[in-house]
Amino acid sequence: MGKNSKKQPQRNVKIQNKHNLIPEKQELKEKVDQLLKLSTSISQPTIIKKALDNHCELSSLIDKIKNLELQKSISDNGEGSRCTPEKLESFSKWLKANGAIFDGSSIAEFPGYDLGLKADIDIPYASLFIAVPRKLMMTVEGAKKTMLKKYVEKDQLLKNMPNVTLAIYLLVEKFKENSFYKPYIDILPKSYPTILYFSKEELEVLKGSPTLEVALRQIRSVARQYAYFHTLFSNNDDSVSRLLKPHFTYQEYCWAVSTVMTRQNMIPSDNGETKVSALIPLWDLCNHTNGMISTDYNPALNRSECLALRDFKKDEQLFIFYGPRTNAEFFIHNGFIPNNNEYDSYFVRLGISKCDPLRDKRTILLKKLDLENTQEFKLSKGENPINGKLLAFLRIFNMNEGQLDHWIKSNKPGDLEYIECALDVSLEKKSWTFLQTRLKLLLATYQTSLEQDKILLNESKLSHNTQLAINMRASEKEIIWWTLNWLEQHVRQ
Known part of the structure; x- marks a missing residue:
């Protein structure tokens, strides 16, 4: 008895220490389960007050999840500024080494715009100032050639939503070792002014606006996707799950989704029979202005080409036209509202x-x-x-x-x-x-x-x-x- 009584407290201490982290993991799992049920159990309410009430419940759960994932997010995002000379130089070298053309321009910071492209010489109207080879692009077809192949072919969400596939592909490339796309990922924004980063109070500023309903629907959809993938990766032990499990957080998923929302473009598929979603490095640094579409895909040279939509003088910022979108579309998908938008x-x-x-x-x-x-x-x-x-x-x-x-x-x-x-x-x-x-x-x-x-x-x-x-x-x-x-x-x- 004496021998047992001395060892028993030690055994209890070990058990307690062994399970110290389990309550946190269990709590996170429970919150994610709740989020998945809440975001999928019923369709988005059509009455805006009910939709806001639903969002408040979602938002409360998301805040708790973000707090539980906070330490993981800090360790993953502690990479400093995207605008360091070293990162920009590495990105430029990577582009040129792989055939990108941007002679006469350079990457620079602009007040109110963050990064953009600057004209280093006078660039006349309709002249080619950017060419990006396909091999530099991140595409849905490219995702199928990586460890994501089985997921993209079998998972219904990824099969039916190419933009989601692109977001998961981006996270895989962000966290895997020796990614070809590291120089590109390093210069992407760390966060975005999209609605996914709005607080409840900031969203409520839109009360009365039909755009609020669209925003709430988008947030709900992303919350559902996050909960789905969190559960999927947590319950599996394949190469993708092992890679993403330690890093997959709500913040990381919002970052990936926002990157795709604000930057994706459509290019011809490999066989030219359809269009596929793509992230186009360098080209996606160009900011928007009114004008006309001046970007097209050159199948003969297998690259995206962008022409100057007007004359640009030396040291001016080089702009492109994103397309005929309403202010609401810019607000939801791009995180800004252009001045004097004739298509609003x-x-x-x-x-x-x-x-x-x-x-x-x-x-x-x-x-x-x-x-x-x-x-x-x-x-x-x-x-x-x-x-x-x-x-x-x-x-x-x-x-x-x-x-x-x-x-x-x-x-x-x-x-x-x-x-x-x-x-x-x-x-x-x-x-x-x-x-x-x-x-x-x-x-x-x-x-x-x-x-x-x-x-x-x-x-x-x-x-x-x-x-x-x-x-x-x-x-x-x-x-x-x-x-x-x-x-x-x-x-x-």
């Missing part, structure tokens, strides 16, 4: 009530114009902010039975899409007034006015993300007010 638009959802006694006749006429009972319509800050489809929907929505019967029988229902279409004055006024009322109601859902937003944007104490969210909602209000002023003129006629 605001989408308003309109629908025919199921209780409308004339619903069936309205539906018949809508179908003649390839319109749905419920549909989103685009408003823009152009000479005619209302397009033909929206104009036709407004007229059909406000028609009486006799007018519906007339246009159902007409062999020219497409005339309803033209503002010059001869219609009863009362119907026209009713249509304009209906949209006016709807737009004013939409303005009322915002927490602030456009004037208040402009004042707030001049305050220097706001976080970058808060300023970005205010700018987003302000740009939406500008389109609504533009349309309201246009409608006011037509109602008076």
Whole structure:
């Protein structure tokens, strides 16, 4: 008894020490399980208040997970600045050694832009200033030639979502030894101004904005993907799981997803039959400006080529045009909002009530114009902010039975899409007034006015993300007010 009683406490101490870390790992597993269930159990709520409540619950879980993973994230991200001369020099040498062309330009820092490309000489319009060979790109097809091959071929999430495949591929290359892409990964941003890095308070600045619903859906989707992959890698012992298990955190996954969201481009597949997602080193350092698409893929030389979209003088920053996107698309996918975006638009959802006694006749006429009972319509800050489809929907929505019967029988229902279409004055006024009322109601859902937003944007104490969210909602209000002023003129006629 005496012998046993002396050893028993020592055995208990050993057991306790042995399991010291297990409660933390167990807690992380439980939180990830909860996150997976919460993000997949029900679809994203359509009522924004419920969606926000759901996000608060998700956000609370994510914060706990990030705290549990904090030490791991610190050890993985403690690599210093991406802009050191050594990293930039290594990146430039890597590019040139593998056939990239950027003669007459160099990588530089620009206020408000971080890294970009600087013209070292005058670069005339339409001249080639960047060429990136395919072997330097990270593509979904490239992922299939690595240890990810079986995952990409068998995992349904990776098979169906190429952008997710690219994000996991990026993490594999980040953490494996002697990655070919290390010089590129070293100069990527350590974090991004995308919605994945917004706090709850910063997101709530978007209350009233239709962009908030899109943002919440995106965050929910990424949370679900993270929880899925965390569980997958934790429960497996293949080469990919062994590599990523020690490093895979919510922060790391957000970084990889944001890198892909802000930088991916589409290039032809190896066989040229389809398009594949790709990260294109060097080219993705170019920042956006208004203009035209000046990048294309040269299949003969198997490289991406970019031409100057205008004349650039020596020491100027070299810009490219990212494409005709709305401010909301830039905000969600790129983490910024361009100035004077001529392609910006605001989408308003309109629908025919199921209780409308004339619903069936309205539906018949809508179908003649390839319109749905419920549909989103685009408003823009152009000479005619209302397009033909929206104009036709407004007229059909406000028609009486006799007018519906007339246009159902007409062999020219497409005339309803033209503002010059001869219609009863009362119907026209009713249509304009209906949209006016709807737009004013939409303005009322915002927490602030456009004037208040402009004042707030001049305050220097706001976080970058808060300023970005205010700018987003302000740009939406500008389109609504533009349309309201246009409608006011037509109602008076």
